[in-house]
Amino acid sequence: MNQENKVLACVDQSHFADFVADYAAWAAQRMDAPLEFLHVIDRHPEIGSGKDHSGAIGIDTQETLLQQLTEEEKVRTKAERERGRVFLNRLRERALAAGAESVDVRQRHGELVSTLVEQERDARLIVLGRRGASAESSGRDIGRHVERVVRSLHKPILTVTDAFKPPQRVLIAFDGSGVTRRAVDLVASSPLFSGLEVHVLMSGKTRADADKKLQEARTTLESRGMDVVASYVPGDAETIIAQTVRDRAVDLLIMGAYSHSPLRTFMFGSKTTDLLRSSTVPSLLLR
Amino acid sequence: MQSIRQDWFSNVRNDLLSGIVVALALIPEALAFSIIAGVDPKVGLYAAFSMATVIAFTGGRPGMISAATGAMALLMITLVKQHGLQYLFAATVLTGGLQMLIGWLGFAKLMRFVSRSVITGFANALAIVIFMAQLPELIHVPWTVYALTAGGLGIIYLFPYITKAVPSPLVAIVVLTALTVLLGLHVPTVGDKGQLPDSLPIFLLPQIPLNLHTLQIIFPVSLAMAVVGLLESMMTATLIDDFTDTPSNKQRECMGQGVANIVTGCLGGMAGCAMIGQSVINVKSGGRGRLSTLTAGVVLLILVVFLGRWVAQIPMAALVAVMIMVSIGTFNWGSIRNLREHPKSSSAVMLATVAVVVATDNLALGVLTGVLLSGFFFAHKVGQILRVRSVAEDEGRMRTYTVTGQVFFASAERFIASFDFKEVIDKVRIDVSRAHFWDITAVSALDKVILKFRREATEVEVVGLNAASATMVDKFAVHDKDGAEDLLMSH
Numbered sequence: 001m002n003q004e005n006k007v008l009a010c011v012d013q014s015h016f017a018d019f020v021a022d023y024a025a026w027a028a029q030r031m032d033a034p035l036e037f038l039h040v041i042d043r044h045p046e047i048g049s050g051k052d053h054s055g056a057i058g059i060d061t062q063e064t065l066l067q068q069l070t071e072e073e074k075v076r077t078k079a080e081r082e083r084g085r086v087f088l089n090r091l092r093e094r095a096l097a098a099g100a101e102s103v104d105v106r107q108r109h110g111e112l113v114s115t116l117v118e119q120e121r122d123a124r125l126i127v128l129g130r131r132g133a134s135a136e137s138s139g140r141d142i143g144r145h146v147e148r149v150v151r152s153l154h155k156p157i158l159t160v161t162d163a164f165k166p167p168q169r170v171l172i173a174f175d176g177s178g179v180t181r182r183a184v185d186l187v188a189s190s191p192l193f194s195g196l197e198v199h200v201l202m203s204g205k206t207r208a209d210a211d212k213k214l215q216e217a218r219t220t221l222e223s224r225g226m227d228v229v230a231s232y233v234p235g236d237a238e239t240i241i242a243q244t245v246r247d248r249a250v251d252l253l254i255m256g257a258y259s260h261s262p263l264r265t266f267m268f269g270s271k272t273t274d275l276l277r278s279s280t281v282p283s284l285l286l287r
Numbered sequence: 288m289q290s291i292r293q294d295w296f297s298n299v300r301n302d303l304l305s306g307i308v309v310a311l312a313l314i315p316e317a318l319a320f321s322i323i324a325g326v327d328p329k330v331g332l333y334a335a336f337s338m339a340t341v342i343a344f345t346g347g348r349p350g351m352i353s354a355a356t357g358a359m360a361l362l363m364i365t366l367v368k369q370h371g372l373q374y375l376f377a378a379t380v381l382t383g384g385l386q387m388l389i390g391w392l393g394f395a396k397l398m399r400f401v402s403r404s405v406i407t408g409f410a411n412a413l414a415i416v417i418f419m420a421q422l423p424e425l426i427h428v429p430w431t432v433y434a435l436t437a438g439g440l441g442i443i444y445l446f447p448y449i450t451k452a453v454p455s456p457l458v459a460i461v462v463l464t465a466l467t468v469l470l471g472l473h474v475p476t477v478g479d480k481g482q483l484p485d486s487l488p489i490f491l492l493p494q495i496p497l498n499l500h501t502l503q504i505i506f507p508v509s510l511a512m513a514v515v516g517l518l519e520s521m522m523t524a525t526l527i528d529d530f531t532d533t534p535s536n537k538q539r540e541c542m543g544q545g546v547a548n549i550v551t552g553c554l555g556g557m558a559g560c561a562m563i564g565q566s567v568i569n570v571k572s573g574g575r576g577r578l579s580t581l582t583a584g585v586v587l588l589i590l591v592v593f594l595g596r597w598v599a600q601i602p603m604a605a606l607v608a609v610m611i612m613v614s615i616g617t618f619n620w621g622s623i624r625n626l627r628e629h630p631k632s633s634s635a636v637m638l639a640t641v642a643v644v645v646a647t648d649n650l651a652l653g654v655l656t657g658v659l660l661s662g663f664f665f666a667h668k669v670g671q672i673l674r675v676r677s678v679a680e681d682e683g684r685m686r687t688y689t690v691t692g693q694v695f696f697a698s699a700e701r702f703i704a705s706f707d708f709k710e711v712i713d714k715v716r717i718d719v720s721r722a723h724f725w726d727i728t729a730v731s732a733l734d735k736v737i738l739k740f741r742r743e744a745t746e747v748e749v750v751g752l753n754a755a756s757a758t759m760v761d762k763f764a765v766h767d768k769d770g771a772e773d774l775l776m777s778h
Contacts, residue, residue: 048573055454057616
C-alpha cells in the first residue's frame with residue numbers, strides 16, 4: 001500500500017466526525033487504501049489575552065512578558081492536544097471496527113485550509129463533514145469552511161452528512177463539461193464504485209448534443225460492466241437533481257464543484273452550495 | 288480578504304482597550320521628545336497621531352506602535368536649532384522617501400549583519416539616552432519637582448498592585464497634575480514648553496527653497512534618521528514577532544515607515560519610528576492587530592485637541608517620571624547580569640555600541656561601530672583556524688608543509704610566519720589542498736612565501752592550489768552554482 005494514495009478524513013470534535021469516520025472507512029476499504037484522520041488545531045496568535053492594562057513597564061518586562069505568553073500558549077496547546085488525541089483514537093477504533101485496514105491519526109497546528117492544501121498532496125480522496133463543531137450550536141445547514149476548503153483543494157472531496165449508509169446507488173450530475181466527463185471516467189475506473197448502480201442525470205436548458213454526450217457517458221460506464229440509468233430531464237438543474245435524488249433513493253451524488261469565481265458566487269450564489277444544501281445525501285465533489 | 292479581516296478585526300475588544308492604554312502612554316513621550324528636539328509640543332503630538340494612524344494601514348507588523356521617538360528626536364536637535372521648523376518637516380519627508388527606497392531595494396535583509404549584541408547595545412543606549420534627556424528637567428529646580436517625580440514613580444510601579452485595569456502612568460499624571468493645581472505649586476508645566484495643538488493637523492508642504500543647498504542641509508540628517516528609524520522598527524518588529532509567535536513582513540514595514548514619515552512631515556510632525564516601550568505595553572495589554580495602532584493614534588489626537596487646556600497644566604515632573612519608567616523598561620537588564628558569562632568579544636561589542644551612542648547621541652554611529660566590531664571579532668576568530676604542519680622527507684633534502692584552515696586577510700600574516708625560510712634545503716612542497724584561500728591577500732601571501740624560498744635557492748612546488756582557491760567565490764562565482772557546497776567542503 002502506498003502512502004501517497006491515502007484517504008484523508010478531516011475531523012473536528014463534533015458528532016459529525018463519526019459519520020466522516022464511517023464513510024472514510026468505507027472508502028478506504030473499497031479502494032484498499034490507507035486511511036488517515038487529520039485533526040487541525042487552529043491556534044489564534046492574533047487574539048491577545050491582555051488582562052494587564054496597567055501600562056507600566058519595569059525591569060525585565062520584556063523577558064517576563066515573553067515567558068508568560070509562552071507559558072499560557074503551552075498550557076492551552078497541551079490541553080487541546082490531549083483532548084484531540086483521545087478523540088482521534090476513538091475514531092480510529094471506530095474505523096478499524098468498520099473494516100478499514102491501516103488507520104493513522106495526525107494532529108497539526110495551523111489554519112484549516114492551508115494545512116489541508118499541504119496534506120492534499122499525499123491523498124487520493126478527502127472526506128469532510130458538511131457541517132462541524134459550530135453547527136452543533138448554530139444549527140447552520142452547511143459548514144462555514146466547506147466552500148473555502150473545496151475551492152482550495154484539487155483532489156476529489158467526499159462531503160458527508162449526518163447518517164451513514166453504505167452507498168448502493170450513485171447519481172452523476174452530468175452536463176457534458178470537462179469536469180463531469182472526468183466524473184464519469186472516475187466512476188468507471190475507481191474500485192470505489194464497482195458493483196454500484198450508476199445514474200447519469202442531465203438537466204438544465206435544452207441542448208442539441210445532450211443525447212450524444214449522455215450516450216458517450218453510458219458507453220464508458222457500461223464497458224466496465226456497470227448498471228447504468230442515463231436520463232435527460234430539462235428544467236431547473238437544482239430542483240431536478242434534488243428531486244431525482246429523493247425519488248430514486250440515490251445515496252451518493254457526484255458533481256463538479258465551484259467552477260465559477262468567488263466573485264460570481266458572491267453575486268449570484270453558487271449552484272454547488274445550493275445543491276449541497278438541498279440534497280441530503282453525501283456528495284463527491286470534483287474540481 | 289481573509290488576512291485583512293484577521294489583521295484588523297480578529298481581536299477587536301482587546302485591540303480597542305490596549306489602543307487606549309497606549310494612547311495615554313504616548314502623550315508624555317510625544318511631549319517629552321518634542322522638548323528634546325526643541326520644538327513645540329504640538330509637533331510631537333501631531334507626529335505621534337499621524338505615525339500611528341498611517342502605520343496602522345501601511346506597516347508590516349500588526350500590533351506595533353510607531354510615533355515620535357527619542358532616537359529620532361536626538362538626531363534633529365541641531366537642524367532645528369540652526370535652520371528652523373520648516374527644514375525639520377522637509378527632512379522628515381525626505382527621511383520617509385529614503386526609507387521607502389531602502390525598503391524597495393530590500394535592505395531589510397541586511398539586518399542579519401546586526402548581531403544580537405549590537406541590538407542589545409542599541410536598546411541599552413536608547414534607554415540611557417532617554418534617561419539623560421530627562422536630566423535637564425531635574426537640575427536647578429525647586430525640591431517640589433523631586434518630590435513630585437519620586438511620587439510619580441511610586442504611583443506608576445505600586446498602583447498595578449491595586450488594579451491593573453487602569454494605566455498607572457495615567458493615574459500618576461492625573462494625581463500629580465491635581466496636586467500642583469490644588470496646592471498652587473510653582474513647578475514647570477507642559478504649557479511652559481511651547482504651543483499645544485488647538486486644532487486638527489492640516490496638510491501643508493514644507494515651506495523651504497527647493498535647491499541643492501537645502502538638500503545639503505537636510506540630507507545627512509535624513510539619512511541618519513532613516514537608518515535609525517528602520518533599525519529601531521526592525522528590532523521592535525522582531526520583539527513583537529517573538530511575543531506573538533507570528534511572522535511579520537519586514538519589507539512592507541520599511542516601506543510603511545517611509546509612507547508614515549512622508550505623511551507626518553506634511554502634517555507638521557517630526558520624524559518618528561516604532562517604539563519599543565509602547566509596543567511592549569500594547570502587547571501586554573492584549574493588543575495584537577492593526578486596530579490597536581489605529582486606536583492609539585486616533586484617541587491620542589482626540590485627547591490632546593479636546594483636553595489641550597488640561598494637558599498644559601501637567602507638571603513636567605510627571606512626564607519625567609513616565610519617561611524614567613520607559614527608560615527602565617527599555618533597558619536590557621539581563622545584559623548586565625550576562626556581562627561575565629558571555630564571550631568577551633560579545634560584551635565588548637555591546638559596550639562599544641552603548642559608549643559611542645552616549646558620546647555622540649547618534650544611534651546610527653553606535654550601531655555602525657557595533658557592526659564593524661563584530662565583523663573584526665569574527666574575522667579574528669575565524670583567522671585562528673589555520674594550521675601549518677611540516678615534515679622532512681627524502682633524507683632531509685625536502686620538506687612538505689601541509690596547510691589546513693582558512694587563509695584570508697586576517698590570517699595571512701600568521702600563514703607566512705609559519706614557514707621556516709632559513710632552513711637549508713633543496714626543495715619545499717606546500718600542500719594547500721586542504722586550505723581555503725578566501726581573498727587576494729591570501730594568494731599574495733602564498734606568492735610571497737614562494738619568492739622567499741626562491742631567494743634561498745629552494746625549489747617550491749605547490750600542490751592543490753586550484754582546490755584551495757576555489758573558495759575565492761567572487762572570482763569563480765561558484766557560490767551560486769550547483770555543487771558549490773561540495774567544492775567548498777571537499778578539502
